Amino acid sequence: MNVSEELLAEIISIRKDIHQYPELSGEEYRTTEVIKSFLKERSIPILPLDLATGVVAEIGKEGPVIALRADIDALPITESTQLSYQSKVQGVMHACGHDFHTASLLGAAAILKEREEKLKGRIRLIFQPAEEQNLGARQVIEAGALEGVEQIIGYHNKPDLPIGTIGLKSGHLMAAVDQFEVIITGVGTHAAAPHNGNDPLVTASQIVTSLQTIVSRHVSPLDTVVVSVTKIDGGNTWNVIPESVVLKGTIRTFKEDIQQKTKQLFEQIVTAYAGAVNQKSEIIWIPSPPSVHNDLILTEQVKEAVSIFADIVEPEVTLGGEDFAFYQQEIPGIFAFIGTGAPYEWHHPNFLVQDEALVYAIQYYLYSATHIINHLKATSKKRLTEEALH
Ligand SMILES: [Zn+2]
Ligand SMILES: [Zn+2]
The missing domain is CATH 3.30.70.360 (Alpha-Beta Plaits)
Structure with missing residues (x-):
């Protein structure tokens, strides 16, 4: 599952565009439009959920459903990176790299759509608003985004991990x-x-x-x-x-x-x-999120899937929080850290992500999703056979 040069160039330019026009939690109207138009261009159906911002879409025809989640909001921070594509919105900045998350999920969506016929299940794409306020995950869950979903996959960029590494551990990861x-x-x-x-x-x-x-x-x-x-x-x-x-x-x-x-x-x-x-x-x-707690079996499956293209490292746990934990309260989920080899930590006015890391994020979604869906398909087949024998 290669990411073509052409697609990667498009994803990088979308990332920079979103970066220039960051939007605060719950106000991600432009970002929502950028996501929708990318999905529409590729005929990826958007689910009619009642959401002011954020997008939920789906790829695949039948079989078990798993979800891929990316958050899309920015922070009330004045950017001082001096990058050529620095924020054009005074006092607002993508200082947590959610522009990177959004772009990578769009990249994965494009490739999964091309491979739709080969998919052994359905993949729900969740572009979640308002993570920084701990509101978005609950909003999309209430809107029905997890209906029918068996497992969920997410990640956060991690500046202190080198590009090409993915931090994966079962159990507690974030507080x-x-x-x-x-x-x-x-x-x-x-x-x-x-x-x-x-x-x-x-x-x-x-x-x-x-x-x-x-x-x-x-x-x-x-x-x-x-x-x-x-x-x-x-x-x-x-x-x-x-x-x-x-x-x-x-x-x-x-x-x-x-x-x-x-x-x-x-x-x-x-x-x-x-x-x-x-x-x-x-x-x-x-109301605030519980701890991010990774499912043991899912972690092993994802490790297996991503070891093909990345180095797996044991990440340090962090006392930072993530509203991804709300999904994990409902269904088993896995949350990884993807290395971006960058000099500043999250929420710093000089925070940045390296675009070279995007390909690993796209592949993380692709490889984990297809691998997990194959496992789910196999277990549900086994379950059906066992039921038939009784
Ligand atoms: Zn953040
Ligand atoms: Zn974040």
């Missing part, structure tokens, strides 16, 4: 994300007369410090947890004690029991400190 907002309410007053009020800033400060003891004192050192308070919002001026303070931040974990324990300790600390001085506390948990 479960919990996002919190805490509101501490006391009584505002003059800064010179604190005894006339009830100062929420002091309480908030104690909470921030105390939350750090969850990791250092309450969870086993062998388990992975991060608790980060990243925003403190309270007060307007130097001589007024405010009525309330808002804290924002995130918790990262891999195991579900540790996640629950951490959240419980978090709630205890917040409630206890505020309660001790008669202040009110409210905790809002913002």
